[in-house]
Amino acid sequence: xxxxxxxxxxxxxxxxxxxxxxxxxxxxxxxxxxxxxxxxxxxxxxxxxxxxxxxxxxxxxxxxxxxxxxxxxxxxxxxxxxxxxxxxxxxxxxxxxxxxxxxxxxxxxxxxxxxxxxxxxxxxxxxxxxxxxxxxxxxxxxxxxxxxxxxxxxxxxxxxxxxxxxxxxxxxxxxxxxxxxxxxxxxxxxxxxxxxxxxxxxxxxxxxxxxxxxxxxxxxxxxxxxxxxxxxxxxxxxxxxxxxxxxxxxxxxxxxxxxxxxxxxxxxxxxxxxxxxxxxxxxxxxxxxxxxxxxxxxxxxxxxxxxxxxxxxxxxxxxxxxxxxxxxxxxxxxxxxxxxxxxxxxxxxxxxxxxxxxxxxxxxxxxxxxxxxxxxxxxxxxxxxxxxxxxxxxxxxxxxxxxxx
Numbered sequence: 001x002x003x004x005x006x007x008x009x010x011x012x013x014x015x016x017x018x019x020x021x022x023x024x025x026x027x028x029x030x031x032x033x034x035x036x037x038x039x040x041x042x043x044x045x046x047x048x049x050x051x052x053x054x055x056x057x058x059x060x061x062x063x064x065x066x067x068x069x070x071x072x073x074x075x076x077x078x079x080x081x082x083x084x085x086x087x088x089x090x091x092x093x094x095x096x097x098x099x100x101x102x103x104x105x106x107x108x109x110x111x112x113x114x115x116x117x118x119x120x121x122x123x124x125x126x127x128x129x130x131x132x133x134x135x136x137x138x139x140x141x142x143x144x145x146x147x148x149x150x151x152x153x154x155x156x157x158x159x160x161x162x163x164x165x166x167x168x169x170x171x172x173x174x175x176x177x178x179x180x181x182x183x184x185x186x187x188x189x190x191x192x193x194x195x196x197x198x199x200x201x202x203x204x205x206x207x208x209x210x211x212x213x214x215x216x217x218x219x220x221x222x223x224x225x226x227x228x229x230x231x232x233x234x235x236x237x238x239x240x241x242x243x244x245x246x247x248x249x250x251x252x253x254x255x256x257x258x259x260x261x262x263x264x265x266x267x268x269x270x271x272x273x274x275x276x277x278x279x280x281x282x283x284x285x286x287x288x289x290x291x292x293x294x295x296x297x298x299x300x301x302x303x304x305x306x307x308x309x310x311x312x313x314x315x316x317x318x319x320x321x322x323x324x325x326x327x328x329x330x331x332x333x334x335x336x337x338x339x340x341x342x343x344x345x346x347x348x349x350x351x352x353x354x355x356x357x358x359x360x361x362x363x364x365x366x367x368x369x370x371x372x373x374x375x376x377x378x379x380x381x382x383x384x385x386x387x388x389x390x391x392x393x394x395x396x397x398x399x400x401x402x403x404x405x
Contacts, residue, residue, distance in 0.1 A: 001120050004034045004042045005230040007159070007191025008212040010083065012058045013050035018311040019280070024058070026214045026243045028065050030229055033241060035072045037231055040120045042074060044102070045191030046081025046129045046159030050216075052091055059092060066101040075118055077100040081129040081159040105157060111141045115150060122153050122234075129192055132174075132366055136160075139180040147182035153234055154185040159192045159218060165207070167195045178207060179339055187232060194220060196228070198238055206236050218315050220281050222250045246310050247279045255287035255319055260296035263289070267302050273315025276309045286318040294319050363392045 009027055009243070012352040034042055069076055084091045096102050106128045107114040115123040125147065127135050139160070147154075161175035170193060180202065181188065188207040190197075193217065198208040210230045215221040226244035251270055255263045263285060271281075285297070294316060306312045367388045 001122070001234045002037060002039045002229075002231055003122070003155075003233075004030075004037070004039045005045065005187075005189045005208060005210050006030070006043065006213060007045035007189070007210055007230060008047045008081070008194055008216070009044065010047055010050040010212060010214070010216045011062055012054045013083075013216045016311065016313070022245050022280075023214045024061050024065075025245055026227065028060070028215060029245065030241070030243050031065050031068055033243075034074065034231075035068065037391045039074060039231065041118050041122070042069060042076045043124075043155065043157060043189045044076065044078035044188045045126075045157050045210075046079055047083045048078065048081070049092060050083050052084060052086035054092060059095070060400060062166055063096060063099065063101060066096065070101055077105050077116060077118070077124050077127060077157070078102055079104065079126045079128045079157045079159060082131045085130060108138060111138075111143045113142065113147060115154075121159070122155060122183065123150060124155045124157065126155075126157025126189070127160070133160065136176050136180075137326045142180070142182070144182040148184045155187045155189055156181060156185045157189045157191075160190070161193050162190070162207070165191065165199065167197075178204065186234075186236065194224075196240055198230075200236075206232075208232075208238070210240065218282060218284075218313060221248055221280060221313075222284065225250075248282065249274060249276050249279045249309075250282045251284070253283070253285045255285055255289055258287070259290050260292040260294075264297050264302065265387040267277070267297075268305060271302070271305050271326070274311075276306060278310050281309045282304055283312065283314040285316050287320075288321070289321045291321075293321060344355065360392065364389065367392055 001027060004395060009023075009029065011024060012020065014023060024287045031042075049058070066076060078093065080091050080093055084093055092133070093102065093104060097104055103116060105116045105124045105126050107125070107243060108127070113125045113127075115125050117123050118182075127138055127142070129135055135158075147156075158181070161170070161173055162178050163175040164178060166173070166175060173193075178188070181204065183203045184205070188205055190207065190209040193209060194212040196211040198206060200206050211224070211227055212220065213227045213229060215224050215227060226242060226246075226250040228240050228242040230238055230240055232238045251267070251274065253266055253270070258266075267283060267285070283302075297316075299314060303312055368385065
């Protein structure tokens, strides 16, 4: 018996049509591989989509791809990830499940999880991922004992960063311990952090992250070039299957003490001597110009030289001038960007201790991360928001008399 393990597919994650197309094609190719490999079932450990409400065109394409598995009698089991869910808990995955194209194994009530049993006898369950890592509360109240006692080949799906296995550079991202998971499962199918990892852990089993199926931002394109997924069998023989539709050529330029024309010439010369035909090309320019403005670099002229490339993109977030140096951060998911911004600016409010300021900021972000419920009028929604925010700010009695005009 073999099964495939995907996570962080992020369909619709790219604004650029060329990269959005590759993302969908990578998913389609991966499913073809699963059918050729004759896997018994497919696992998706969160973030099939990049947003809770993807476009109709993307939904149709994903449904068509999943239908290939259905026709091959290959089941799909998943848990929602933090990108799949809206703040109110709505997800397009419910539509796909109603169509019989997948099954959500997160079946949870009052700390109890149910098992979903595949035709092979494999037993699956798991915890969904939520914005801000809020799934930790469900993990902490979970009745682990009943899950641990269940016999048979068991798989636990999760969409959470684990403290014990954090990759370098993600030290400030909130995470939980694998010790919150039930023991005695054979395979722990992880998602959320975009890196490839597997390790057998005593009393638990094989804990894995397959990484994103396709890089989801500029930095990931530079670092990983492409993505992939795992195929595993009931003996826990594990293979990572790379999925590469286009080569990536990543070019870096140091602009320190150079003027815009010098930087422009460096980029042009490098491109002329690089094989970029039908490749994704990333250009990163960093440093402090000796003179001029960053906009003086003629990227329109530079891009004219890259017509043979499949797609070209630039990153100048760390390019500045001596006249103006501003704080900038890399692309990342919402949680990473929020954490970086808080870390960078904490301590600027002199009337409050930094640790209290950090806590207040996090609470406000959480309180404001809401959307209107179905049928809820604007005035009621605003009143609900304010009633949540006032106690955080130490304003209590006012909420009882609050009227929104």
